[in-house]
Amino acid sequence: MATDNVLELNHIRKTYTSKNKISTLALNDVSVELRMGEVLGIVGESGSGKTTLGRIMTGSLAQDEGHIILFGNDITDLKPKKKAEEFFHSRMVYQIPQEAFDQKHTIGDGIRDDLKAMKVPRKELNSKAVELLDVCGLPQEYLEHYPFEMSGGQSVRACVARAITVEPEILVCDEVTRALDATEQKNIIQLLFNIKRVYNLSMVFISHDLNLVSKFCDRIIVMENGKIAEQGSAKEIMENPKTDYAKKLVEHTLLVHSENAVIGALGLPRAASQAKRDEEHRKQLEE
Numbered sequence: 001m002a003t004d005n006v007l008e009l010n011h012i013r014k015t016y017t018s019k020n021k022i023s024t025l026a027l028n029d030v031s032v033e034l035r036m037g038e039v040l041g042i043v044g045e046s047g048s049g050k051t052t053l054g055r056i057m058t059g060s061l062a063q064d065e066g067h068i069i070l071f072g073n074d075i076t077d078l079k080p081k082k083k084a085e086e087f088f089h090s091r092m093v094y095q096i097p098q099e100a101f102d103q104k105h106t107i108g109d110g111i112r113d114d115l116k117a118m119k120v121p122r123k124e125l126n127s128k129a130v131e132l133l134d135v136c137g138l139p140q141e142y143l144e145h146y147p148f149e150m151s152g153g154q155s156v157r158a159c160v161a162r163a164i165t166v167e168p169e170i171l172v173c174d175e176v177t178r179a180l181d182a183t184e185q186k187n188i189i190q191l192l193f194n195i196k197r198v199y200n201l202s203m204v205f206i207s208h209d210l211n212l213v214s215k216f217c218d219r220i221i222v223m224e225n226g227k228i229a230e231q232g233s234a235k236e237i238m239e240n241p242k243t244d245y246a247k248k249l250v251e252h253t254l255l256v257h258s259e260n261a262v263i264g265a266l267g268l269p270r271a272a273s274q275a276k277r278d279e280e281h282r283k284q285l286e287e
């Protein structure tokens with residue numbers, strides 16, 4: 001089958017059932033394609049199903065219903081071990097390193113584990129791990145650090161280093177810039193794009209922030225309550241959103257954007273202005 005899609009998800013459903021038997025329909029008939037070499041943005045409010053979708057796209061979670069076509073092969077009915085092999089070069093980068101690394105082991109242990117799986121000879125494990133950290137802007141002493149000893153930006157860099165250990169073809173980044181300041185956000189996005197170029201990746205960028213995603217994604221999918229509300233190019237979504245939900249996200253984006261522009265014009269950094277508002281709010285409460 002000739003196709004430009006590296007991945008296709010067709011009519012995916014996923015329900016979580018909690019310990020007290022409460023069911024949540026996290027994905028309801030979701031169909032997505034990821035095209036070769038593109039950057040696909042997935043946006044939506046918290047709880048709309050973005051992380052669930054990302055995890056199914058990288059095989060770290062199984063769907064209840066629907067089909068998955070990976071590199072042109074229908075892998076839906078493969079046994080779990082075989083499916084994991086097929087998904088080996090599809091990786092997720094999380095905002096929190098706790099998701100990507102074992103807390104009891106160092107960053108180096110995690111990276112060396114994946115290098116072993118890549119059949120890198122034992123005597124090259126360390127130098128290769130140092131090289132991967134270096135690509136991601138971390139000095140080699142971070143090999144000995146534990147995940148909880150890292151700052152937000154360092155954590156993301158360590159997660160990226162681990163993901164590229166397996167020479168990925170698909171990278172799904174889940175809210176990786178959420179807790180970072182504007183400069184580090186820019187640096188991380190730059191790093192991801194460098195990596196995308198080196199590995200010729202297809203990339204998914206999950207975020208609640210439509211403003212950010214619209215700046216560099218080729219296409220955008222808007223998620224609402226476990227369904228796709230809308231999809232299109234960044235320009236189409238930003239300039240001509242069709243659903244009320246997408247309109248709301250765009251309006252919010254424009255509001256935040258213009259607020260930032262005003263703050264910028266006043267020469268106040270965003271955090272300072274937020275602190276000022278908090279202070280004013282506190283004073284009002286005291287009066």
Ligand SMILES: Nc1ncnc2c1ncn2[C@@H]1O[C@H](COP(=O)(O)OP(=O)(O)O)[C@@H](O)[C@H]1O
Binds near residue numbers: 016024026044052
């Ligand atoms: N492990 C889980 N157990 C039960 N419910 C879950 C679990 N993970 C996610 N959910 C629920 O599924 C829905 C979608 O969650 P998620 O995919 O994390 O959304 P998002 O990433 O957009 O915030 C939410 O209602 C969430 O509470």
Ligand SMILES: [Mg+2]
Binds near residue numbers: 050052175
């Ligand atoms: Mg999420």
